[in-house]
Amino acid sequence: MSPAGAPARFSLNQETIRQWSLPELVAGCSAAGVGSVGLWRDPVERFGVRETAKLVAGAGLRVSSLCRGGFFTAADPDGRAAALEDNRRAVEEAAELGADALVLVSGGLPDGDRDLAGARRRIVDILGDLVPYAAGHGVRLGIEPLHPMYAADRCVVSTLGQALDIAEEFPATRVGVVVDSYHLWWDERLPSEVRRAGEAGRIVSVQVADWVTPLPEGVLLGRGQLGDGSIDLRAFRELTDSAGYRGPVEVEIFHPGLWARDGEEVLREVIDRYREHVA
Amino acid sequence: MSPAGAPARFSLNQETIRQWSLPELVAGCSAAGVGSVGLWRDPVERFGVRETAKLVAGAGLRVSSLCRGGFFTAADPDGRAAALEDNRRAVEEAAELGADALVLVSGGLPDGDRDLAGARRRIVDILGDLVPYAAGHGVRLGIEPLHPMYAADRCVVSTLGQALDIAEEFPATRVGVVVDSYHLWWDERLPSEVRRAGEAGRIVSVQVADWVTPLPEGVLLGRGQLGDGSIDLRAFRELTDSAGYRGPVEVEIFHPGLWARDGEEVLREVIDRYREHVA
Helix, strand or coil: CCCCCCCCCEEEEHHHHCCCCHHHHHHHHHHHCCCEEEEEHHHHHHHCHHHHHHHHHHCCCEEEEEEEEECCCCCCHHHHHHHHHHHHHHHHHHHHHCCCCEEEECECCCCCCCCHHHHHHHHHHHHHHHHHHHHHCCCCEEECCCCHHHCCCCECCCCHHHHHHHHCCCCCCCEEEEEEHHHHCCCCCHHHHHHHHHHCCCEEEEEECEECCCCCCCCCCCEECCCCCCCCHHHHHHHHHHCCCCCCEEECCCCHHHHCCCHHHHHHHHHHHHHHHCC | CCCCCCCCCEEEEHHHHCCCCHHHHHHHHHHHCCCEEEEEHHHHHHHCHHHHHHHHHHCCCEEEEEEEEECCCCCCHHHHHHHHHHHHHHHHHHHHHCCCCEEEECECCCCCCCCHHHHHHHHHHHHHHHHHHHHHCCCCEEECCCCHHHCCCCECCCCHHHHHHHHCCCCCCCEEEEEEHHHHCCCCCHHHHHHHHHHCCCEEEEEECEECCCCCCCCCCCEECCCCCCCCHHHHHHHHHHCCCCCCEEECCCCHHHHCCCHHHHHHHHHHHHHHHCC
């Protein structure tokens, strides 16, 4: 670690500085003493999965997560088969990268479908096929609840409690949950559900971003730099610590303002903010 | 009721056709056989509270709700006093209009404040002063949980369960809850919480709008026409029925697309959609 190295558990999710190529990401993280990165399938596939694995391992970086599998909610057999096939590829990629977890975003409602409960049941059903495949590859799955504002079009799993209900259909060594401040901060049940997740050994990833308003159109790219918003991020991190989580804390901010700036400058700022508001 | 009259429990919230003046609203509702309207303080104050009460009563219209009081979360004494004063005026207005309920939107986090639990506690505190005043005026208060996407800047009460926890600090004849499909549809606990609210006699208002994506910037004006989105509105209404609610079902849609059209045409469409998707 460099003298100005990032805190030990700090992890940089690749999308936070998406202007960086994979070699720039690895070089930038190495220079800043960052020990872990969260990767995304699209840029990894473009660069090559094997090449990425080699690059990352060569730099001694840990892959704290691979985003993402999921989108499990198709109601028709073809859609289900396509989702399963795509998720098997994601498992293989996570295995090759040695990722701590493959993050699963469950998917929203199919077009014209208004049956949230049915969509949630289909997630358990398809995981019944995916979990053995992931186990065979030594890959742990992490179900990520997304903010309820994404329930219709992106993820019908809206709370940590729901994610745990699904995860608990499978062994804790195989399926856990992703605990992201941006999605969960508003929920007064969060403390009890984080304890429940920790006691069961099911926290596979912790991610942080801040909540800033007004939300942008489409509500995808408005996550806030640490400290710019409404979330008590230190209390959030301490909550996961007190539940027994000791792994990387991944900074995952989707914000065009960060993408328009120099990557090294953004990383310095993110690390400074992490020290001030999270560590 | 006219031959093509609206269904008996149909209520039109004024903001759904905000291009209408109060006389236009009353005339339009009367012509369409609508028996109830939900009113908003701003247009009522501009027209005059007494004049509105006279106009509405003269047409035989029931006022299913007055929106809105609340914004209770100021942490400083001056802010608290101002909120209490404004809410006393809202109570007086609701009394003069004979509204079934005064809707309370609790308020978000004060600037720079990250303590959601503290803000939620302050709501109970200020209601301790407001409830006796409302009781003295014969006005029933309705705590409205808003979607979690508004937790930071508009309403720290994000679920029906939280709203009930607050309401239950006070007698059911004085404080109830507002059950709005747009805010609550995603919550798997909704059926049990609606039953809880119904058994306690605390459902003071039921509102409907559909959930459509993508959400617009600021996420305020993107509510969907009934049937255009992801919510099973009939199941939602039946849920409130089965919990014992027998009052008006208020259509409250904030959407610039509806505001740009002819009011009578919008009302006809809303009533048709209500028959098709809600009644």
